[in-house]
Amino acid sequence: xxARGILxxxxxxxxxxxxxxxxxxxxFELRVAPGExxxxxxxxxxxxxxxxxxxAGHPAYPVSSGIINFQGVDLLSKSPEERARAGIFxxxxxxxxxxxxxxxxxxxxxxxxxxSSKGEEELDPIEFEDYLQDKLKMLDIDPxxxxxxxxxxxSGGEKKRNEILQMAVLNPxxxxxxxxxxxxxxxxxxxxxxxxxKLSNKDNGIILITHYQRLLNYIKPDFVHVMYKGSIIxxxxxxxxxxxxxxxxxxxxxx
Amino acid sequence: xxTSIEDFVNQPxxxxxxxxxxxDVFAKGINEDVVRLISKKKQxxxxxxxxxxxxxxxxxxxxxxxxxxxxxxxxxxxDIAYFSAPKPPKKKSMDEVDPELIRTFEKLxxxxxxxxxxxxxxxxxxFDSVSVTTTFKEKLxxxxxxxxxxxxxxxxxxxxxxxxxxxxxxxxxxFYTALNSAVFSDGSFCYIxxxxxxxxxxxxxxxxxxxxxxxxxxxxIIAEExxxxxxxxxxxxxxxxxNQLHAAVVELIAMDNADIKYSTVQNWYAGxxxxxxxxxxxxxxxxxxxxxxxxxxxxxxxxxxAITWKYPSCMLVGDSSVGEFYSVALTNHKQQADTxxxxxxxxxxxxxxxxxxxISAGFSRNSYRGLVKIGRNATGSRNFxxxxxxxxxxxxxxxxxxxxxxxxxxxxxxxxxxxxxxxxDQLFYFASRGIDTEEAVSMIIxxxxxxxxxxxxxxxxxxxxxxxGLKLEGTVG
Numbered sequence: 001x002x003a004r005g006i007l008x009x010x011x012x013x014x015x016x017x018x019x020x021x022x023x024x025x026x027x028f029e030l031r032v033a034p035g036e037x038x039x040x041x042x043x044x045x046x047x048x049x050x051x052x053x054x055x056a057g058h059p060a061y062p063v064s065s066g067i068i069n070f071q072g073v074d075l076l077s078k079s080p081e082e083r084a085r086a087g088i089f090x091x092x093x094x095x096x097x098x099x100x101x102x103x104x105x106x107x108x109x110x111x112x113x114x115x116s117s118k119g120e121e122e123l124d125p126i127e128f129e130d131y132l133q134d135k136l137k138m139l140d141i142d143p144x145x146x147x148x149x150x151x152x153x154x155s156g157g158e159k160k161r162n163e164i165l166q167m168a169v170l171n172p173x174x175x176x177x178x179x180x181x182x183x184x185x186x187x188x189x190x191x192x193x194x195x196x197x198k199l200s201n202k203d204n205g206i207i208l209i210t211h212y213q214r215l216l217n218y219i220k221p222d223f224v225h226v227m228y229k230g231s232i233i234x235x236x237x238x239x240x241x242x243x244x245x246x247x248x249x250x251x252x253x254x255x
Numbered sequence: 256x257x258t259s260i261e262d263f264v265n266q267p268x269x270x271x272x273x274x275x276x277x278x279d280v281f282a283k284g285i286n287e288d289v290v291r292l293i294s295k296k297k298q299x300x301x302x303x304x305x306x307x308x309x310x311x312x313x314x315x316x317x318x319x320x321x322x323x324x325x326x327x328x329x330x331x332x333x334d335i336a337y338f339s340a341p342k343p344p345k346k347k348s349m350d351e352v353d354p355e356l357i358r359t360f361e362k363l364x365x366x367x368x369x370x371x372x373x374x375x376x377x378x379x380x381x382f383d384s385v386s387v388t389t390t391f392k393e394k395l396x397x398x399x400x401x402x403x404x405x406x407x408x409x410x411x412x413x414x415x416x417x418x419x420x421x422x423x424x425x426x427x428x429x430f431y432t433a434l435n436s437a438v439f440s441d442g443s444f445c446y447i448x449x450x451x452x453x454x455x456x457x458x459x460x461x462x463x464x465x466x467x468x469x470x471x472x473x474x475x476i477i478a479e480e481x482x483x484x485x486x487x488x489x490x491x492x493x494x495x496x497x498n499q500l501h502a503a504v505v506e507l508i509a510m511d512n513a514d515i516k517y518s519t520v521q522n523w524y525a526g527x528x529x530x531x532x533x534x535x536x537x538x539x540x541x542x543x544x545x546x547x548x549x550x551x552x553x554x555x556x557x558x559x560x561a562i563t564w565k566y567p568s569c570m571l572v573g574d575s576s577v578g579e580f581y582s583v584a585l586t587n588h589k590q591q592a593d594t595x596x597x598x599x600x601x602x603x604x605x606x607x608x609x610x611x612x613x614i615s616a617g618f619s620r621n622s623y624r625g626l627v628k629i630g631r632n633a634t635g636s637r638n639f640x641x642x643x644x645x646x647x648x649x650x651x652x653x654x655x656x657x658x659x660x661x662x663x664x665x666x667x668x669x670x671x672x673x674x675x676x677x678x679x680d681q682l683f684y685f686a687s688r689g690i691d692t693e694e695a696v697s698m699i700i701x702x703x704x705x706x707x708x709x710x711x712x713x714x715x716x717x718x719x720x721x722x723x724g725l726k727l728e729g730t731v732g
Contacts, residue, residue: 080686
């Protein structure tokens with residue numbers, strides 16, 4: 001699907017997943033090359049969130065057939081934590097609250113786990129503090145965030161910004177952001193979108209799952225896909241998103 | 256993430272060995288002759304025998320209490336041996352102690368002898384029923400601190416024992432205090448004179464070694480005006496498929512401006528996965544804040560025992576006295592715990608705080624039960640209680656039974672409670688950030704108990720954290 005680059009970051013082929021005998025992913029195909037941003041849109045229940053969870057390895061979403069090749073590695077044979085350490089990041093639509101665990105200790109453990117799995121040295125709390133300060137500044141996040149328990153008592157916008165902070169800290173190769181824009185007011189949306197944009201670079205790939213075109217006002221995707229009944233039924237550029245905003249999905253779905 | 260949380264709450268008991276020392280064990284059963292024999296064995300004075308006999312006669316009139324949220328087969332009190340001592344009963348110095356015993360304590364990680372010196376801890380070790388040795392006695396004696404076995408205290412300081420024994424927990428208090436008062440075999444005694452800050456933490460290690468015996472020890476701590484002491488208590492027992500009874504009594508007395516900090520890490524054998532074996536831990540612990548501005552602080556980490564029935568309490572009699580209770584109770588498999596605290600505010604401007612953290616895993620049952628009472632004359636008193644429960648898995652339960660009674664209109668009582676669960680969604684969140692289940696559980700639990708662990712002395716906090724880890728981590732690495 002990607003015209004650019006021969007080496008893809010992730011290649012998904014013939015992916016099928018079922019829940020209670022209901023097909024949620026139906027011969028799904030997608031290829032993302034480094035430096036690309038893909039937006040996946042589509043009506044409710046088309047399988048967008050399932051796709052994100054399947055890539056991240058959620059145990060409640062078993063794959064019945066298909067291949068996910070991530071930088072030459074068979075992703076489906078890996079546990080969720082191995083996938084994360086290999087450079088997959090999922091931004092949650094509903095980030096989970098973890099009372100009693102501070103954001104900073106959570107972030108440090110996550111980063112150090114990833115570093116040690118790559119044979120890099122772990123950061124001690126002071127080094128980590130320095131590392132973190134840069135990220136906070138870049139995303140314009142209040143340092144108070146760090147002393148709070150992970151997502152506990154966070155507003156919807158704060159939770160989403162916290163996801164982007166985690167993304168910045170972990171510096172993943174591929175991020176799948178599941179409706180990161182939902183439930184945000186316009187200011188929060190601008191902050192979150194700005195963060196994602198800053199984190200996008202020529203080496204990483206981003207998949208944005210979204211309902212609304214408005215996110216794409218801030219982040220220009222290279223590809224816009226429409227997902228329906230578990231597979232991609234149309235692919236285009238930013239113009240497609242604008243057209244969807246205008247006309248809805250019916251005209252594609254009923255084709 | 257192919258491993259469920261339940262896999263992590265599976266850990267063999269580390270202290271389940273027995274020690275092959277020859278023991279002097281009484282035949283099973285209890286009657287007045289047994290009580291007299293215990294007293295005679297210990298060459299006790301007449302007044303102590305009288306105390307025992309009164310307690311025994313009272314005990315015979317009592318019924319076993321059934322109000323707690325635990326279930327177990329009826330105990331046959333005639334099927335228990337009421338005295339067991341390593342033979343010969345008492346050694347004079349560490350060198351004379353049975354090396355087999357020393358090895359046991361080494362296995363347990365108890366810092367006796369040189370290890371004690373390195374750790375800077377004075378240890379009194381109660382093995383089955385008899386106190387084996389007390390280290391650091393001389394150093395403590397220099398500042399006037401008495402720290403010895405209960406039996407020695409009866410011999411060497413009878414006036415103190417006579418004055419305070421049963422003064423906080425009368426033998427008639429409940430079924431198990433009556434039983435303990437009749438048959439207690441040893442325990443620890445500690446006296447901190449006026450104005451002295453005890454130069455080191457005092458520590459007792461309790462261990463039940465014999466299969467058929469019960470353990471009934473007493474601890475008595477007296478802190479005179481302006482004195483200060485930190486006392487640590489640890490408990491383990493070997494693994495048997497029968498149940499052993501542990502019914503201890505702890506009494507603390509704090510005079511004007513005295514400060515007693517009492518910390519427990521309880522790791523009695525909890526029984527196997529199916530609930531076979533394990534200790535029945537029916538303990539009465541109570542502190543009397545007798546003096547003005549006196550303070551008693553209980554910190555407990557309860558991880559063991561098949562059944563725990565325990566409510567360390569404070570009677571706040573002195574004006575402006577302070578009582579605290581910090582507790583972590585972990586139950587797994589088929590363990591049952593009914594534990595909490597009582598804070599009785601009797602003096603003016605008294606303050607108390609209860610922080611209780613219950614963790615239930617497996618098929619266990621974990622209850623907090625507490626009473627906060629502000630008496631009629633306790634003007635300006637206040638309590639804050641916080642009871643949090645955490646559930647790991649689906650087959651267990653957590654309950655909270657707070658009783659609050661305020662008889663003075665200036666009293667302020669606050670109670671907060673919460674229940675949380677380590678959910679699959681939380682674990683997936685950790686996993687999606689590269690953190691495996693084992694580390695995730697340990698991080699969540701550490702966060703959950705941190706309000707309590709900060710109150711443990713450093714070396715105990717490390718031990719307790721390891722213990723929780725051990726109890727919760729599993730075979731998956």
